[in-house]
Amino acid sequence: MNLTAYQTDGFWDELFEPDLRPRAAAELLVKRLGEFSPGELAARQKAADKMLLTMGITFNVYGHAAGMEKVWPFDIVPRVIDAAEWSTIERGLTQRIQALNLFIDDVYNRRLIVKDRVVPEWLVDSGRCFRGPCAGMQPPQGVWCHITGTDLVRGGDGQMYVLEDNLRTPSGVSYVIENREVMKRTFPQVFGGQRISPVEDYPEKLLAMLQFIAPAAARDPTVVVLTPGIYNSAYFEHCFLARQMGVELVQGSDLIVHNDVVFMRTTRGLERVDVIYRRIDDDFLDPLVFRDDSVVGVPGLMAAYRAGNVALVNAPGTGIADDKAVYAFVPEIIRYYLGEDAILPNVPTYVCGDDLQRQHVLDRLDELVVKPANESGGYGIVLGPRVSQAERDDCRERIKANPRNFIAQPMLSLSRVPTVVGDSLEGRHVDLRPFILYGEEIHVLPGGLTRVALVKDSLVVNSSQGGGSKDTWVVHTNRG
Amino acid sequence: MLSRVAESIYWMNRQIERAENIARATETTLDMALEGAMPPARLWNGLVCTFGDQADFWQRHGLADQRSVIDFLAFDRHNPNSIVSCLAQARENARTVREMISSAMWHEINRFYLEVCGARVSYGELENPLEFLTDVKRASQLITGVTDATMAHGEAWHFARMGRLIERADKTSRVLDVEHFFLPATDRGGEDAPASDDLVGPIDWSSVLDSASALEMYRKQHGRISRRNVAEFLLLDREFPRAVHFCLTKAEGSLLAITGGQQGTYSNAAEQKMGRLRADFDYASIDEILTRSAGLHGFIDLLQERLNAASNAVHETFFATRPTGKLFDTQPRQTAGRSL
Numbered sequence: 001m002n003l004t005a006y007q008t009d010g011f012w013d014e015l016f017e018p019d020l021r022p023r024a025a026a027e028l029l030v031k032r033l034g035e036f037s038p039g040e041l042a043a044r045q046k047a048a049d050k051m052l053l054t055m056g057i058t059f060n061v062y063g064h065a066a067g068m069e070k071v072w073p074f075d076i077v078p079r080v081i082d083a084a085e086w087s088t089i090e091r092g093l094t095q096r097i098q099a100l101n102l103f104i105d106d107v108y109n110r111r112l113i114v115k116d117r118v119v120p121e122w123l124v125d126s127g128r129c130f131r132g133p134c135a136g137m138q139p140p141q142g143v144w145c146h147i148t149g150t151d152l153v154r155g156g157d158g159q160m161y162v163l164e165d166n167l168r169t170p171s172g173v174s175y176v177i178e179n180r181e182v183m184k185r186t187f188p189q190v191f192g193g194q195r196i197s198p199v200e201d202y203p204e205k206l207l208a209m210l211q212f213i214a215p216a217a218a219r220d221p222t223v224v225v226l227t228p229g230i231y232n233s234a235y236f237e238h239c240f241l242a243r244q245m246g247v248e249l250v251q252g253s254d255l256i257v258h259n260d261v262v263f264m265r266t267t268r269g270l271e272r273v274d275v276i277y278r279r280i281d282d283d284f285l286d287p288l289v290f291r292d293d294s295v296v297g298v299p300g301l302m303a304a305y306r307a308g309n310v311a312l313v314n315a316p317g318t319g320i321a322d323d324k325a326v327y328a329f330v331p332e333i334i335r336y337y338l339g340e341d342a343i344l345p346n347v348p349t350y351v352c353g354d355d356l357q358r359q360h361v362l363d364r365l366d367e368l369v370v371k372p373a374n375e376s377g378g379y380g381i382v383l384g385p386r387v388s389q390a391e392r393d394d395c396r397e398r399i400k401a402n403p404r405n406f407i408a409q410p411m412l413s414l415s416r417v418p419t420v421v422g423d424s425l426e427g428r429h430v431d432l433r434p435f436i437l438y439g440e441e442i443h444v445l446p447g448g449l450t451r452v453a454l455v456k457d458s459l460v461v462n463s464s465q466g467g468g469s470k471d472t473w474v475v476h477t478n479r480g
Numbered sequence: 481m482l483s484r485v486a487e488s489i490y491w492m493n494r495q496i497e498r499a500e501n502i503a504r505a506t507e508t509t510l511d512m513a514l515e516g517a518m519p520p521a522r523l524w525n526g527l528v529c530t531f532g533d534q535a536d537f538w539q540r541h542g543l544a545d546q547r548s549v550i551d552f553l554a555f556d557r558h559n560p561n562s563i564v565s566c567l568a569q570a571r572e573n574a575r576t577v578r579e580m581i582s583s584a585m586w587h588e589i590n591r592f593y594l595e596v597c598g599a600r601v602s603y604g605e606l607e608n609p610l611e612f613l614t615d616v617k618r619a620s621q622l623i624t625g626v627t628d629a630t631m632a633h634g635e636a637w638h639f640a641r642m643g644r645l646i647e648r649a650d651k652t653s654r655v656l657d658v659e660h661f662f663l664p665a666t667d668r669g670g671e672d673a674p675a676s677d678d679l680v681g682p683i684d685w686s687s688v689l690d691s692a693s694a695l696e697m698y699r700k701q702h703g704r705i706s707r708r709n710v711a712e713f714l715l716l717d718r719e720f721p722r723a724v725h726f727c728l729t730k731a732e733g734s735l736l737a738i739t740g741g742q743q744g745t746y747s748n749a750a751e752q753k754m755g756r757l758r759a760d761f762d763y764a765s766i767d768e769i770l771t772r773s774a775g776l777h778g779f780i781d782l783l784q785e786r787l788n789a790a791s792n793a794v795h796e797t798f799f800a801t802r803p804t805g806k807l808f809d810t811q812p813r814q815t816a817g818r819s820l
Contacts, residue, residue: 254483
């Protein structure tokens with residue numbers, strides 16, 4: 001295949017230097033791609049698509065008919081990260097998660113960071129994901145955010161920035177594992193001769209973490225995955241993780257709380273449950289404490305949790321650190337608890353709840369990206385430079401009506417990765433979601449989920465809005 | 481295993497078996513209609529009555545003919561027992577237990593629903609109704625085969641088989657109750673008049689056998705067709721897989737495999753009800769059944785009642801697990817199962 005036609009168009013490219021020499025970690029990959037005969041790339045891509053379909057690797061799209069399943073598009077050209085760079089990312093993420101965990105514990109207990117005026121009290125208490133009922137909680141082993149998916153992007157300057165922290169029920173890890181599997185089966189020749197960090201031990205590490213944080217009394221803890229059911233967009237992942245760990249996949253109706261102890265209903269009677277990896281939002285967890293119209297939760301679950309009879313993963317209340325207005329303070333949070341500078345920088349962020357910063361945002365709506373503070377999945381984001389004046393005006397009114405709920409950031413020039421278009425390659429924008437487990441120690445899954453905006457020039461990588469994914473390789477070069 | 485998972489697997493198999501049986505009986509009725517042996521209205525009305533949803537049918541249709549009945553039994557999504565409803569529910573149940581069943585099973589069930597039913601939504605769109613019904617039958621048999629060949633024959637498989645066989649016993653008995661549905665009350669043998677054993681009667685007994693895919697096996701056993709022998713074959717045969725006795729024996733076998741119990745004893749309501757019903761069939765005689773005052777219809781009626789009771793006992797024993805001695809207010813269970 002002739003790669004000379006490939007253009008980086010002035011963007012940072014993850015595989016190529018600006019002068020189109022392959023980056024060191026991508027050298028072998030690019031060489032192999034260059035050896036492809038005409039038609040081979042398209043044929044490999046087709047084989048991968050077919051495999052995903054027969055494996056039933058799907059997600060549900062909200063807003064379509066109930067249970068509408070789609071295959072998530074996968075692009076066979078991997079994103080490559082040099083192991084040396086990865087080790088910096090890994091340290092940065094470990095630092096960040098450690099600080100955020102201390103922050104969550106602090107805001108629900110002693111509130112020192114508020115008293116010391118590092119983070120304003122109004123900001124914490126007005127957070128939509130702040131959970132009053134969690135005040136005074138001491139989760140097992142002191143861990144609140146057991147599983148985090150942190151979104152990273154690389155700007156035009158080549159720097160990796162943290163774009164957002166997902167500490168509620170981040171999804172996507174199953175695709176990391178399945179993507180690698182699909183790559184190995186449909187594209188084996190590009191692996192040859194290099195050291196790439198494996199990803200398939202994630203379920204094993206996840207299970208170890210879940211067992212570690214079990215209540216002390218449980219000798220041989222019973223772990224379950226709690227799903228809202230087949231209509232949830234990530235149902236495939238819930239199934240996948242339960243199957244990979246060899247634990248039961250339960251729904252709210254399978255669980256029952258009796259004398260503050262959680263049981264599951266089995267064909268042989270009730271069986272005690274010690275650890276729940278819940279993929280249900282706080283709001284729906286327990287109708288007696290949170291939303292009383294929840295039909296996917298378990299009445300009495302929070303009482304059992306408070307009594308120390310069951311561990312919940314992630315702990316209820318972690319969403320406060322997921323808030324995009326709190327995100328703006330994370331560099332200070334890291335300095336406050338750890339006395340260190342943040343290894344991974346934030347994207348500059350304006351908090352609209354602050355009068356000065358809001359005015360700045362309203363004056364520059366045509367330059368900025370406005371995001372709701374508590375949405376996920378890319379919903380509600382307004383790309384100032386790319387929308388009409390009417391949409392900007394609408395956005396302005398919404399910010400004024402509820403300033404606390406919005407933040408704004410400069411428009412980033414996201415890095416690109418060569419992506420299959422027909423039988424050739426074109427650059428497409430990507431982000432990266434590494435997954436971090438916090439149990440006995442903090443473990444970062446090497447690589448993570450690379451999401452790619454398949455539409456030319458698009459910056460939206462979300463699965464619900466035309467995004468796809470790529471395998472992510474952490475490649476160890478021989479440089480040391 | 482989780483009660484919900486067991487229940488979904490149990491119902492998934494009942495629903496697939498139900499779809500197959502409806503397809504089979506509809507196919508036979510179509511055959512009969514072609515030859516015009518019976519007034520069409522009576523014929524098609526009889527088919528609706530066979531499956532017990534006549535009240536529902538007459539609410540929506542003024543006339544029982546080929547078109548309205550096939551629409552109702554095969555394609556009507558408001559009829560929870562139509563073929564497409566059964567398959568849609570079976571597929572939803574399969575999705576909720578996808579981590580428990582084999583990929584091959586999921587693949588077939590998914591294909592069954594999407595390909596066999598997805599494309600066709602009403603009788604009017606069928607080029608050939610017979611071909612559609614054959615597809616449904618074949619897909620169900622394929623799923624049964626794939627289940628047996630790819631799923632470990634452990635607890636989940638036994639719940640699957642038990643569901644399938646309880647459903648089949650019920651449907652075979654309904655097909656046999658043909659006199660009750662197809663003949664005006666005065667012509668019915670057995671109720672007030674002694675059963676006629678004419679070789680050529682108003683009922684086409686070979687069609688009855690055909691509805692249960694039993695004609696060839698019957699011939700090997702009995703040769704010529706008579707009411708007595710058809711009833712005996714479909715109710716009491718120990719080897720024919722659609723005969724009620726066979727179904728009860730194997731369903732009880734699965735039940736005991738699940739509980740680890742022994743035939744002849746019981747430790748829960750499901751074992752008791754199923755065991756007693758099976759034992760009654762062990763010692764039943766067709767001549768006694770036919771000469772009793774309740775007649776064949778009365779016997780079948782009672783059988784269906786007892787099957788329902790056994791199915792409810794399965795539900796209570798395995799699916800409705802709750803702390804002993806105290807009832808709790810719990811969420812409504814999210815399963816596609818329904819009692820008959």
